[in-house]
Amino acid sequence: MHHRLTERAQLSGFDVLGQYRRFAKRLAKENPVFRSATTAVLVSAMAAVLTAAIPATPAAASVLSNEVPCTSSDYLRITIHVTDAPSEDRCIANGGEMDVKSSTRGADMWLTRISTGKNRVQWHGDKKWQPSTPIGKRTVFTFPNHPGGVRIDKIRIL
Structure with a gap:
């Protein structure tokens, strides 16, 4: 050596x-x-x-959540939609971050409901992670003051 x-x-x-x-x-x-x-x-x-x-590799960046079929209430389940389009449910598993951007270029994504399952969760929208204190496990979170939802581009499971 x-x-x-x-x-x-x-x-x-x-x-x-x-x-x-x-x-x-x-x-x-x-x-x-x-x-x-x-x-x-x-x-x-x-x-x-x-x-x-030894080259440094950012560990946090390599951890990604992934989309899974909505077959369990333990998964994170989000309801999102593109402006003026129907809503869709997506289920996400594993700790980390995931982009939830639209396949339609330039279209904003809107989050209308979160069911955390067995996870603590934050979403990224308006250039910051929200809420500042993650949403707790087994919580359903909606946005009654924003009937169209809130802007979202990423979601993370902590």
């Missing part, structure tokens, strides 16, 4: 670890008290280099 790390650092033209290693050896020869501290720092430096070499 040490050889691969050194080879990778030299290939990139960035041999800081090698320079540090030479300095640490010289310091340890001159003063034995620094041997254990030098080893600890060297291990930390190697860990930092290895961590930086």
